Amino acid sequence: MKATNKLTIPDLITIGVFTALYFVLVTIATFGSAFLFPGFNNVVLPAFCALISGCVYMLLAAKLQKFGGISVMGIVMGLFFMTSGHFIISFAGNIVMGIVADLVAKMGNYKSKKGLLASYVLFSYGLFGPVIPMWFMKDAYVANLEARGKDATYIAELFANINMGTFVLAVVLTLICALLGGLFGQKMIKKHFVKAGIV
Amino acid sequence: MPVRLDPRAKLYLLLLSNLTLFLHVSLRAEILLVILLLFLFFLSGKLKSGIRMTIIYSALVGIDFFVIPVAEGLLLNFLSMLSVGIRMMLPCIISGAYAFSTTTVGEMVCGLRKLNVPECIIIPCVTVVRFFPTIAEDYRQIRSAMAFRGIATGNVALLRHPAQSLEYILMPLLMNSNNVAQDLSVAAMTKGISLPGQHTSMIELKMTPFDVLYMLTCTIPFILFLGGVL
Known part of the structure; x- marks a missing residue:
């Protein structure tokens, strides 16, 4: 097929297929983290997801090798997050991080390993969208508890573990897991796809 | 015959419920909106999911009103996550589930x-x-x-x-x-997806008066909240 820089219909269908896989992995990560770390699931969700979906991301980047693929994936992910009952912020987060990740990957011409890894880390932060409400809705929790006649200091104690500290923890954890997941993905792609001559 | 909404009306309801979550709409306005949304399930003949969603939502509201005031410690932490966190997400989940379960791929396109x-x-x-x-x-x-x-x-x-x-x-x-x-x-x-020009479609979508009416009705609780009535 002639190489163009624009996305063709087969490219778009490929993106759709990989986005579906990515979405399934996100769902698995959501249930997995809710099951393994009840109460803290929102903190570990982006990290967990980054850990397992490196392969999908790396294969998509290796297959397309052109600008737009990662952005479109981010946008479609955002749309599906919204329709599956997530926050409107998750929409914005996925789009912005998708485009940023795409730009970073483009700088390495979609070939540089480090560039792809960096772009994967950035893309993983797109998943912070669905998580942010946890910090954002804290006020609503507190207001509700006050309305139900709970003591203010008692409420403060309850929410001691939802603060900037956990936010930083989530950011760092995601960074580490995205690096690991991205490396694992690159290793797997090399082992299974490059040797088989698919990409 | 089950009543169908236009996909665009469903999208509007989805955005509306997202906005409800975003602006922390009061519980009374939220309940009104949820009742309207749940009604759609029954109108379109999805009795089972309609009943399931109704039970989940009323259970969460019930917990909020009756259990939270007497709960203590870790249990309170857990229950408030449930009754506030999940409950606030539910309007979005309900409208999302409705949109997903009643729209065919062709209609969506x-x-x-x-x-x-x-x-x-x-x-x-x-x-x-x-x-x-x-x-x-x-x-x-x-x-x-x-x-x-x-x-x-x-x-x-x-x-x-x-x-x-x-x-x-x-x-x-x-x-x-x-x-x-x-x-x-x-x-x-x-099948000619890459052909240039206007594509014809098997499905003709038209916004019916019912669509518009339902969209407006669902907006009422929201406006009442903004106006400070609810």
């Missing part, structure tokens, strides 16, 4: 085209919806192939070597997705 969404977003979206069943089917086949070779025969065994399980399941999935992507492209191109 037609609706998105009418909204002037660029083709480069529509095609991946449709592929995603089309591809979910394929993933489920592939997964079952991969697991039985693994079991046949005595690898990770149960769900617990899958968790014992997470990296190995990930590789053994994800790689065949990716290989197959790669092929299916090519097949789907060929099929879609054969």
